[in-house]
Amino acid sequence: xxxxxxxxxxxxxxxxxxxxxxxxxxxKATQIDWAPPAGGDRAAGQxxxxxxxxxxxxxxxxxxxxxxxxxxxxxxxxAPAREAVPGMDGRILLHAGPPVAWERMCGPMQGAVVGAIxxxxxxxxxxxxxxxxxxxxxxxxxxxxxxxxxxMAGVIAPSMPVWIxxxxxxxxxxxxxxxxxxxKVLRFGANGPEVIARLRWMAGPLRRVMAATLRAAGGxxxxxxxxxxxxxxxxxxxxxxxxxxxxxxxxxxxxxRSGADHGELAEVADFIATNDHFFLNLSxxxxxxxxxxxxxxxxxxxVTAMARNGVDFGIQLSGTxxxxxxxxxxxxxxxxxxxxxxADAAPDLGDSAITExxxxxxxxxxxxxxxxxxxxxxxxDAIANTEAMTHITLGRNNGxxxxxxxxxxxxxxIDARKVVDRGLLPVINTGIAHRDAGIGQIGAGITxxxxxxxxxxxxALAATLPEE
Amino acid sequence: xxxxxxxxxxxxxxxxxxxxxxxxxxxKATQIDWAPPAGGDRAAGQxxxxxxxxxxxxxxxxxxxxxxxxxxxxxxxxAPAREAVPGMDGRILLHAGPPVAWERMCGPMQGAVVGAIxxxxxxxxxxxxxxxxxxxxxxxxxxxxxxxxxxMAGVIAPSMPVWIxxxxxxxxxxxxxxxxxxxKVLRFGANGPEVIARLRWMAGPLRRVMAATLRAAGGxxxxxxxxxxxxxxxxxxxxxxxxxxxxxxxxxxxxxRSGADHGELAEVADFIATNDHFFLNLSxxxxxxxxxxxxxxxxxxxVTAMARNGVDFGIQLSGTxxxxxxxxxxxxxxxxxxxxxxADAAPDLGDSAITExxxxxxxxxxxxxxxxxxxxxxxxDAIANTEAMTHITLGRNNGxxxxxxxxxxxxxxIDARKVVDRGLLPVINTGIAHRDAGIGQIGAGITxxxxxxxxxxxxALAATLPEE
Numbered sequence: 001x002x003x004x005x006x007x008x009x010x011x012x013x014x015x016x017x018x019x020x021x022x023x024x025x026x027x028k029a030t031q032i033d034w035a036p037p038a039g040g041d042r043a044a045g046q047x048x049x050x051x052x053x054x055x056x057x058x059x060x061x062x063x064x065x066x067x068x069x070x071x072x073x074x075x076x077x078x079a080p081a082r083e084a085v086p087g088m089d090g091r092i093l094l095h096a097g098p099p100v101a102w103e104r105m106c107g108p109m110q111g112a113v114v115g116a117i118x119x120x121x122x123x124x125x126x127x128x129x130x131x132x133x134x135x136x137x138x139x140x141x142x143x144x145x146x147x148x149x150x151x152m153a154g155v156i157a158p159s160m161p162v163w164i165x166x167x168x169x170x171x172x173x174x175x176x177x178x179x180x181x182x183x184k185v186l187r188f189g190a191n192g193p194e195v196i197a198r199l200r201w202m203a204g205p206l207r208r209v210m211a212a213t214l215r216a217a218g219g220x221x222x223x224x225x226x227x228x229x230x231x232x233x234x235x236x237x238x239x240x241x242x243x244x245x246x247x248x249x250x251x252x253x254x255x256x257r258s259g260a261d262h263g264e265l266a267e268v269a270d271f272i273a274t275n276d277h278f279f280l281n282l283s284x285x286x287x288x289x290x291x292x293x294x295x296x297x298x299x300x301x302x303v304t305a306m307a308r309n310g311v312d313f314g315i316q317l318s319g320t321x322x323x324x325x326x327x328x329x330x331x332x333x334x335x336x337x338x339x340x341x342x343a344d345a346a347p348d349l350g351d352s353a354i355t356e357x358x359x360x361x362x363x364x365x366x367x368x369x370x371x372x373x374x375x376x377x378x379x380x381d382a383i384a385n386t387e388a389m390t391h392i393t394l395g396r397n398n399g400x401x402x403x404x405x406x407x408x409x410x411x412x413x414i415d416a417r418k419v420v421d422r423g424l425l426p427v428i429n430t431g432i433a434h435r436d437a438g439i440g441q442i443g444a445g446i447t448x449x450x451x452x453x454x455x456x457x458x459x460a461l462a463a464t465l466p467e468e
Numbered sequence: 469x470x471x472x473x474x475x476x477x478x479x480x481x482x483x484x485x486x487x488x489x490x491x492x493x494x495x496k497a498t499q500i501d502w503a504p505p506a507g508g509d510r511a512a513g514q515x516x517x518x519x520x521x522x523x524x525x526x527x528x529x530x531x532x533x534x535x536x537x538x539x540x541x542x543x544x545x546x547a548p549a550r551e552a553v554p555g556m557d558g559r560i561l562l563h564a565g566p567p568v569a570w571e572r573m574c575g576p577m578q579g580a581v582v583g584a585i586x587x588x589x590x591x592x593x594x595x596x597x598x599x600x601x602x603x604x605x606x607x608x609x610x611x612x613x614x615x616x617x618x619x620m621a622g623v624i625a626p627s628m629p630v631w632i633x634x635x636x637x638x639x640x641x642x643x644x645x646x647x648x649x650x651x652k653v654l655r656f657g658a659n660g661p662e663v664i665a666r667l668r669w670m671a672g673p674l675r676r677v678m679a680a681t682l683r684a685a686g687g688x689x690x691x692x693x694x695x696x697x698x699x700x701x702x703x704x705x706x707x708x709x710x711x712x713x714x715x716x717x718x719x720x721x722x723x724x725r726s727g728a729d730h731g732e733l734a735e736v737a738d739f740i741a742t743n744d745h746f747f748l749n750l751s752x753x754x755x756x757x758x759x760x761x762x763x764x765x766x767x768x769x770x771v772t773a774m775a776r777n778g779v780d781f782g783i784q785l786s787g788t789x790x791x792x793x794x795x796x797x798x799x800x801x802x803x804x805x806x807x808x809x810x811a812d813a814a815p816d817l818g819d820s821a822i823t824e825x826x827x828x829x830x831x832x833x834x835x836x837x838x839x840x841x842x843x844x845x846x847x848x849d850a851i852a853n854t855e856a857m858t859h860i861t862l863g864r865n866n867g868x869x870x871x872x873x874x875x876x877x878x879x880x881x882i883d884a885r886k887v888v889d890r891g892l893l894p895v896i897n898t899g900i901a902h903r904d905a906g907i908g909q910i911g912a913g914i915t916x917x918x919x920x921x922x923x924x925x926x927x928a929l930a931a932t933l934p935e936e
Binding site for chain 2: 228231232233234241242244245246248249250252253255256257262265266269270272273369370372373378379403404406407
């Protein structure tokens with residue numbers, strides 16, 4: 001009964017207000033971060049408790065994680081989307097993130113749609129393109145619904161070239177568009193003549209040279225390239241400097257032996273060599289390929305997609321197939337280019353969070369201490385972010401090792417249960433687009449997937465599972 | 469007077485035997501590493517004390533370090549050594565390290581000399597080549613005496629192509645030979661027909677293509693490439709995977725626009741793309757350029773070269789010009805390829821320690837956690853090695869920053885006084901050659917420059933300085 005005669009050492013769990021009061025009164029209190037599961041949602045917490053103790057889910061997750069690990073994405077070619085991507089033969093445009101109608105699209109996505117319509121020649125000018133987009137005569141669909149992914153606005157039109165990535169361990173194919181570089185580019189909503197001209201060049205000389213090169217090269221395994229890049233300071237989402245260089249190095253001899261026109265070859269070489277992000281779209285297609293392998297395992301709480309359309313953030317779970325669970329897309333806290341701030345930023349945008357879903361990007365930040373120059377923070381933060389992700393994932397991908405963490409594999413296979421239970425949200429490295437079309441990138445930073453997506457996903461998964 | 473009634477806490481400085489005895493008796497002792505300066509050499513210690521307190525040396529070192537920092541090595545061309553390197557017009561062969569006569573050369577260096585003689589056509593077979601080498605009719609000189617550097621045996625013959633690197637901040641030129649790749653190569657003493665054939669191809673198609681490419685490219689600044697590679701897991705001595713990729717990426721468009729024969733272009737592209745070490749010789753030439761800028765500053769104790777010929781390890785100081793201070797070359801402790809051990813190893817060999825002298829290589833190990841797969845140790849050791857080198861250097865090179873150390877510059881400008889005072893030896897990442905000619909690389913590891921070189925250097929420098 002002499003407790004109050006001693007010096008008090010208080011541990012405070014949860015709301016910091018209690019600890020603050022003790023500290024203010026001159027006492028000592030150590031604050032322990034904690035929040036109730038599911039953000040305090042009682043119904044969700046109860047379903048969660050059921051799922052956490054269900055051996056059927058453990059088994060399903062083991063199976064889903066194993067096929068994700070076994071996938072072997074191989075770059076096998078390039079072709080116009082119309083020819084390569086199922087269901088792209090018509091007036092259809094794909095976009096990033098979960099489904100969104102024209103009226104609800106964010107500025108950069110509307111800008112990209114207008115640009116894509118001009119590129120296809122479906123309208124003569126921007127006004128006509130906007131009218132056409134609003135008329136219902138152009139179909140819109142998420143890239144993800146067609147086995148594809150695209151960064152930022154992620155708009156893919158039928159005549160645009162796409163990378164074709166095949167899973168050598170299965171037989172599915174995934175796709176992504178090609179990276180345009182920085183500055184005024186379609187993916188940030190720019191649609192001026194120089195943007196359209198570049199897209200035409202990409203659909204012509206770039207596609208031709210790369211098609212001939214890839215024929216000469218045979219298939220190119222993407223996981224070894226990514227793994228090597230992770231040893232060279234890339235996290236293969238916001239930093240692809242090493243991966244782009246390694247790809248170019250790998251393609252060089254086949255390029256020279258491809259029989260491609262030498263003037264075009266030199267243009268293509270310049271285009272790739274001056275764009276550190278060139279590999280990003282291949283990284284995304286590779287990640288999509290690995291995660292598609294893990295789709296549709298009944299009972300699995302493994303996340304197979306995280307994607308944003310600039311309005312909604314959506315996720316998909318293996319055990320609930322193609323269903324989206326969405327919440328408002330957050331605004332990204334990051335480093336802004338001079339003259340811009342959060343007020344100018346479009347909410348989180350793009351399919352590129354497929355990289356984090358696959359265990360790279362923000363999950364592999366420990367590989368890329370130099371990324372903090374771009375997204376903010378310190379090299380220690382980079383390691384801490386990777387470390388934190390081990391608490392919400394199913395395991396480690398030992399195909400992707402992290403030198404700074406004694407060559408541990410990247411944490412991979414997000415378990416929606418663990419996210420909801422721990423309130424620890426998947427970290428995403430990302431670029432930031434201006435909210436208005438056409439201005440382009442205004443910064444880069446770190447964001448987190450919204451908890452509510454995971455809560456909904458867990459409830460939906462629970463509903464698929466009969467009571468024992 | 470109650471000392472012995474308390475529990476004893478002993479700090480033991482120097483010889484651990486005293487601490488061991490206390491520990492063995494059940495007491496507690498903390499061992500502090502310390503050794504007397506100059507390994508206990510009283511005369512050297514006295515000279516050292518004089519030098520450490522001399523403001524003329526501080527001033528000289530500031531001047532030498534400043535010109536080292538200011539140097540701007542630019543790759544400007546490639547040409548046969550006979551045309552580019554002063555004093556190479558005749559029967560002369562350059563070799564790594566300090567001067568060494570034919571009879572004293574280690575196995576790999578003799579093998580390389582024989583190969584170079586065959587390559588030049590000065591003898592018809594190996595026996596004749598050995599006789600010629602022993603006859604005195606071929607002049608031997610260190611690469612360093614001709615502004616050049618070469619890895620391992622470092623043999624440069626007049627018809628071999630050399631990189632020409634110019635200091636844009638001064639006007640001096642430095643040179644290195646070209647990297648042959650791994651396996652059976654001249655620099656490890658191999659001299660069979662395939663080695664000679666490769667050297668001929670390098671002197672022909674490779675030189676022609678690179679000459680045309682460099683004409684099309686204009687000069688290529690090497691420090692930015694090295695700095696970028698340090699952010700990509702290279703330390704630009706034993707790991708050059710990123711730098712080689714970045715170089716190739718930089719050269720690609722000029723290569724395609726050079727007008728070079730396309731068959732030869734493809735061969736050259738293959739040769740470079742499949743050799744992670746291709747950049748090493750450029751890194752070495754760049755480091756030599758930076759350090760030559762700092763040569764011959766009277767009174768400076770800054771080390772301007774560390775080089776090994778497989779028998780002797782030699783260093784040069786700025787304040788003592790071209791004089792060598794040598795000690796027996798150590799055997800490298802490292803990771804051996806299967807079937808080999810220390811017993812098979814040639815002592816430390818090559819001019820590549822010029823990278824450490826310039827603040828990269830082992831001094832920048834923190835940049836290259838993945839290097840420990842190659843030279844042994846853990847990523848923490850890599851950081852500790854870089855950290856340790858801050859105690860024996862004049863400052864940091866902020867042109868070369870280390871992400872894992874919060875973007876601190878690499879420790880650079882070895883101060884011979886500090887090495888002798890602290891008994892802390894410069895760390896060197898290196899390959900290990902078999903002691904017999906022609907077997908090649910048998911491992912890689914970490915070695916240290918011998919203390920005795922620095923003791924001699926400090927004594928010689930002291931002798932140049934009049935008493936105040």
